[in-house]
Amino acid sequence: xxxxxxxxxxxxxxxxxxxREPEALFWTFLFPILMAIGLGLAFREQPAEVARVALERGxxxxxxxxxxxxxxxxxxxxxxxxxxxxxLRRGEVALVLAGRDTLVYRYxxxxxxxxxxxxxxxxxxxxxxxxxxxxxxxxxxxxxxGTRYVDWVIPGLIGLNLMSTGxxxxxxxxxxxxxxKQLKRLVATPMRKSDFLLAQVLARLAFVLLxxxxxxxxxxxxxxxxxxxxxxxxxxxxxxxxxxxxxxGLLCSARPRTIEGISGILNVVMLPMFVLSGVFFSASxxxxxxxxxxxxxxxxxxxxxxxxxxNEGLPLGSTLPELAILAGWMVLSFGxxxxxxxxx
Amino acid sequence: MNTPTPPPDAPAIRxxxxxxxxxQTEAVRGLDLEVRRGECFGLLGPNxxxxxxxxxxxxxxxxxxxxxxxxxxxxxxxxxHALRARLGIQLQESELPDKMTVEEAVxxxxxxxxxxxxxxxxxxxxxxxxxxxxxxxxxxxxxxQRLSLAxxxxxxxxxxxxxxxxxxxxxxxxxxxxxxxxxxxAAGGTVLLTTxxxxxxxxxxxxxxxxxxxxxxxxxTPRELIRSLGGEHVIEFGTSVPxxxxxxxxxxxxxxxxxxxxxxxxxxREPHLVVPALLxxxxxxxxxxxxxxxxxxxxxxxxxxxxxxxxxxx
Numbered sequence: 001x002x003x004x005x006x007x008x009x010x011x012x013x014x015x016x017x018x019x020r021e022p023e024a025l026f027w028t029f030l031f032p033i034l035m036a037i038g039l040g041l042a043f044r045e046q047p048a049e050v051a052r053v054a055l056e057r058g059x060x061x062x063x064x065x066x067x068x069x070x071x072x073x074x075x076x077x078x079x080x081x082x083x084x085x086x087x088l089r090r091g092e093v094a095l096v097l098a099g100r101d102t103l104v105y106r107y108x109x110x111x112x113x114x115x116x117x118x119x120x121x122x123x124x125x126x127x128x129x130x131x132x133x134x135x136x137x138x139x140x141x142x143x144x145x146g147t148r149y150v151d152w153v154i155p156g157l158i159g160l161n162l163m164s165t166g167x168x169x170x171x172x173x174x175x176x177x178x179x180x181k182q183l184k185r186l187v188a189t190p191m192r193k194s195d196f197l198l199a200q201v202l203a204r205l206a207f208v209l210l211x212x213x214x215x216x217x218x219x220x221x222x223x224x225x226x227x228x229x230x231x232x233x234x235x236x237x238x239x240x241x242x243x244x245x246x247x248x249g250l251l252c253s254a255r256p257r258t259i260e261g262i263s264g265i266l267n268v269v270m271l272p273m274f275v276l277s278g279v280f281f282s283a284s285x286x287x288x289x290x291x292x293x294x295x296x297x298x299x300x301x302x303x304x305x306x307x308x309x310x311n312e313g314l315p316l317g318s319t320l321p322e323l324a325i326l327a328g329w330m331v332l333s334f335g336x337x338x339x340x341x342x343x344x
Numbered sequence: 345m346n347t348p349t350p351p352p353d354a355p356a357i358r359x360x361x362x363x364x365x366x367x368q369t370e371a372v373r374g375l376d377l378e379v380r381r382g383e384c385f386g387l388l389g390p391n392x393x394x395x396x397x398x399x400x401x402x403x404x405x406x407x408x409x410x411x412x413x414x415x416x417x418x419x420x421x422x423x424x425h426a427l428r429a430r431l432g433i434q435l436q437e438s439e440l441p442d443k444m445t446v447e448e449a450v451x452x453x454x455x456x457x458x459x460x461x462x463x464x465x466x467x468x469x470x471x472x473x474x475x476x477x478x479x480x481x482x483x484x485x486x487x488x489q490r491l492s493l494a495x496x497x498x499x500x501x502x503x504x505x506x507x508x509x510x511x512x513x514x515x516x517x518x519x520x521x522x523x524x525x526x527x528x529x530a531a532g533g534t535v536l537l538t539t540x541x542x543x544x545x546x547x548x549x550x551x552x553x554x555x556x557x558x559x560x561x562x563x564x565t566p567r568e569l570i571r572s573l574g575g576e577h578v579i580e581f582g583t584s585v586p587x588x589x590x591x592x593x594x595x596x597x598x599x600x601x602x603x604x605x606x607x608x609x610x611x612x613r614e615p616h617l618v619v620p621a622l623l624x625x626x627x628x629x630x631x632x633x634x635x636x637x638x639x640x641x642x643x644x645x646x647x648x649x650x651x652x653x654x655x656x657x658x
Contacts, residue, residue: 004455013444013452020443020479177441185439188405190428190499191456344405 006191010199014173015206028169028207032161032215039157039280040150040223050075051117054084054093061097067128073120095121151226154219155306156279158212162241163273163299165211167266170200170249175262178253178344187343197250197337204246205239212238228313236316237309237323241302244326247333248298254340273299301325354417356381356503356534357402362411364397364558371397373558375411379551381502384525384535386549388542388643390653394558395538396436396507402536403433403505416502429458432501434492436508442481446472449480450494457499470494470524486517493524504528506537510544522547542643554647561650569646574599575613576641581622582607585631595621600649611641611649 018024053068055061055078068076079087087093088106094117096106103125107114127133177183186196216234219225227234252269256262276290277283277299286294294300305322308314316323357379364372372394379385387395400406402413404420404427413420418427440449450472451463460466467473470490475483483491489509496504506525510518525535525548539545545552546566553563562569570576575597589601592610595618600611612618615638626632648654 004451006452006455009448009452009455013441013448016448017441017443180441181435181437181439182441184405185433185435185495188403188428188431188433188435189453189456190425190458 007195011203014203033218052093053095054079056081056098059098060100150223154225155310159303160279163245166245167249171253171262174253183343201246204242208242229309233309233316237305240326244298244330247330250337251333278303298329358414360412363409383550386545386552387538388545389555393555430502432496432504434496434506440480447476453495453498460500466494503534570641573611575611577612577615578641579610580637582635585629
């Protein structure tokens with residue numbers, strides 16, 4: 001009879017207990033998508049706004065009304081002096097044109113849209129009056145692909161998600177089994193500790209296959225975020241990242257006996273990465289002195305590597321330093337977990 | 345890995361001078377035990393007597409503060425992995441993930457042992473065939489215990505450790521479990537079980553040790569222990585007039601007199617002689633019986649005689 005493999009059975013146990021927990025499943029997949037929707041909405045592309053301006057009736061500005069109305073970036077109307085002043089006060093117009101031979105631009109310098117309106121109005125007025133354009137210019141409004149905020153933030157969200165599902169999933173799973181004395185029952189068998197721990201890490205790989213593609217797909221459908229590099233490269237980076245965080249999750253759960261205990265540890269370990277590792281804004285904003293520390297964090301390495309292949313379309317080979325950092329974390333944390341792990 | 349070679353005639357379980365303290369409480373206070381191969385040995389005692397601590401030390405799950413343990417002639421410190429493959433263990437508390445099915449759990453446990461019966465055989469043997477695809481959380485108490493036993497038997501163990509195997513089970517489930525233990529014994533297996541049910545110990549165990557406060561009070565076969573009371577029957581009664589103990593001891597075949605909550609207890613050899621004599625005595629004193637109860641002496645009576653307390657203090 002071919003004897004079944006303990007490693008295989010342990011992996012299946014982990015997968016089954018997770019898949020049969022509908023709530024855990026729901027949040028694992030829904031959370032990153034909700035996050036992407038939120039950030040996508042906040043940083044969506046906005047159409048260029050039309051600047052509203054008013055011309056005082058009877059002022060010298062009235063002769064430029066036709067030119068101003070012809071500009072698609074401006075909406076001009078003629079108002080009595082009193083009404084124009086009121087409209088400016090109420091924010092209905094960004095700028096009032098007055099004066100006779102010398103035109104007057106009346107606006108509140110604290111309002112940015114007023115500055116925009118002033119620049120646009122002045123350009124139209126000067127050109128209509130026959131001003132020469134000493135420098136020839138041309139507009140190139142083609143957007144660079146993958147340079148929007150949402151393009152940049154999606155790989156960060158994938159990295160964040162790999163960290164949090166990996167560490168919470170493994171941490172809670174193991175401490176729960178310890179609390180319920182399930183680990184005690186397992187240690188009363190000839191099962192090897194390394195098999196048990198390895199099964200937790202390998203089971204994570206299966207979850208990554210379920211977790212990451214929905215985010216990638218959603219980002220493309222909703223925001224047209226494209227994977228510039230190869231999908232395989234993204235998958236490999238994600239898998240390595242997941243294994244590094246699985247190792248860290250094992251290490252964190254090596255000893256705690258209660259869910260409260262592991263929650264505290266996980267928060268302490270993850271919070272610095274949440275803040276420093278360039279999930280929502282670039283890690284380069286932090287002082288130079290902190291950079292060696294920040295760059296050594298596994299989430300920084302994962303995010304950088306993901307962005308390199310996801311946004312910039314670089315080959316996997318260009319992310320070797322980051323991959324080495326992730327592999328280092330994986331080996332170190334797994335080795336330590338193996339030494340420190342307690343069943344009871 | 346070194347292959348340990350123990351003496352072939354080593355006892356199944358032997359421990360000397362076992363001690364374990366948890367904070368202020370001394371759970372085990374100098375315990376010696378020897379269980380022969382093929383024997384079923386019962387650790388009997390009330391809750392808190394140190395039964396679970398003792399069995400978990402023997403199972404290699406808890407480290408003793410002092411004392412020596414030898415299982416099949418091997419030591420936990422040196423031969424844990426080799427020993428694990430030869431032992432079957434059932435813990436007191438529920439120990440399997442709720443969302444695993446019966447078959448998955450048995451397959452997992454079978455997979456970690458180098459040899460043993462097939463998954464299908466184990467399921468059939470524990471009569472879990474109909475529940476094969478049922479998740480642990482939907483099983484009854486008796487089914488859970490049978491599953492737990494199936495997992496314990498997965499490696500075809502030489503020794504089976506059972507910690508309170510029938511606590512909380514209905515009578516039918518208890519009998520089913522007892523049959524399984526008998527069957528394991530019949531195939532030559534050794535069993536160490538803890539229980540606070542005297543009938544369980546009397547039914548299953550060849551020898552029994554009665555534990556109280558972390559020590560062994562007495563040990564021997566259930567028959568020996570009951571015989572040591574001096575009689576195999578117990579008469580408990582209440583009277584409307586006081587009867588001094590000396591008078592009662594003078595009755596024919598009374599070997600022990602006790603009192604508990606106003607109820608007299610006599611341990612007697614021949615109740616058919618004692619009861620008429622007792623009634624005569626009461627008549628002479630102008631009193632009568634207010635209560636009367638007679639039963640065969642049990643291990644519970646042994647415990648009562650040794651400690652003055654009932655085995656099951658609910």
